[in-house]
Amino acid sequence: MNRKLPPFAAIRAFEAAARLGSMQSASEELYLTPSAISHQVKALEVFIGAALFERKPGRLTLTAVGTTYQNDLRESLNLIEAATERASRRGETDHITVHMFNSLAELWFVPMLKDFHDEYPDMQISVICEPVGADFASGIADISVVYDRIRSDGEDRLLFIDEITPCCSEQFLKDHGPFETLESIIDLPLIWCESDPDEWLSWFEHAGLGDVEPHRWISFDQRARALQAAREGLGFAMARRPYMELDPYRTQLIQPLELVAPTGCAYYVDVPQRAEHLAKIKIFKNWLMRVSRSLFPSAAIFPGDAQPH
Known part of the structure; x- marks a missing residue:
């Protein structure tokens, strides 16, 4: 039998928007854009031939047809979910x-x-x-x-929670230290990680040194390489959680400066x-x-x- 069924993606979009009362909230739940949710709902309305929502600024309200459809769908989706869960338990692997x-x-x-x-x-x-x-x-x-x-x-x-502070090898500290002020590292080689290009700028701003321009940079595209360079005594890299709590970094790198800057992330x-x-x-x-x-x-x-x- 050829069933007259709308696309399931459209049903999911409508159900989430109706339940949550917002296209934005539905988009976050389904990992889609609000525009995609809106298009799916419109496609469902065309398929049914009736409006499901009253769209007003800042508010999304179900029509009478939408309310009835939501209630009917809820029972059907609950049955589908239960059947899927039973099947997934039988077929679930570890x-x-x-x-x-x-x-x-x-x-x-x-x-x-x-x-x-x-x-x-x-x-x-x-x-x-x-x-x-x-x-x-x-x-x-x-x-x-x-x-x-x-x-x-x-x-x-x-x-x-992520925080940052400069780190270096013990040998680098012996060769170039002590670092008694935050400014004392400006003229030393600083190791820059391209995956987070603003971390040094952020740390300097928290140190009240937002207008400084370090002179010597070494850049790497991966955090592991940047920390490896610091272990080899090439300069200061930026230490951040969780890497500095793990070997070999925990035992081979030190953080000689007091300032630890939050990243907000x-x-x-x-x-x-x-x-x-x-x-x-x-x-x-x-x-x-x-x-x-x-x-x-x-x-x-x-x-x-x-x-x-």
Whole structure:
């Protein structure tokens, strides 16, 4: 039988917008743009032949047809969701695809991965390090570690708050130190990471040195290479959480200056709505949170002294 059904993407867009009362909120939930949500809803209205929303400035209200359609859809979608969950339990594997950017995977996640496999030997992990955010709508990533502005409502997903302070090798400190003032490093080689080109400017501004122009730069395209250069005594790199809490950086680099500058950003665990109920996702997320808390039990991340760190 050839069923007369609208595109499921349009149904999802309408259901989310109706439930949340906003195209913007629906777009955030479905990882689409507000324009895409609006187009999907309009397509559904054309398919049905009736308006589902009354669109007024700053307000989205269901029509009588829209209200009835939402109520009818709710029961159908609940049945689809329940059937899908039952099927996914039968077919569920212990495989998780994790998304994070490259330096975080290389310097933080991979060094910890053996501990995870020791604790959960049957779990299979795939890591993708695309330069853009995780496309949850495509179903490729099950969980993502993201770098974002600090969220007022993100405490239950917070891994660590980002702060920055210059670091160098102990030999570099012996050769060029002591560094008694913040200005004392301006004429020394500064190692610049192209993935975050403004971090030195931000630190200098917090130091009250926003108008200075350092003379000697070395640049790298990856955080790991920048920190490696600092370990080799080539100059000051920018230390930031979580890298400086892990070997070999924890034992081979020091932070001789007192100023630790906030970036206003943090690392969070994001999980798509479709995966939040899965046991394997809960296990992995809880493990990430536990590891983070063990590394950073308090908000402060740098001791602000010249001890190896």
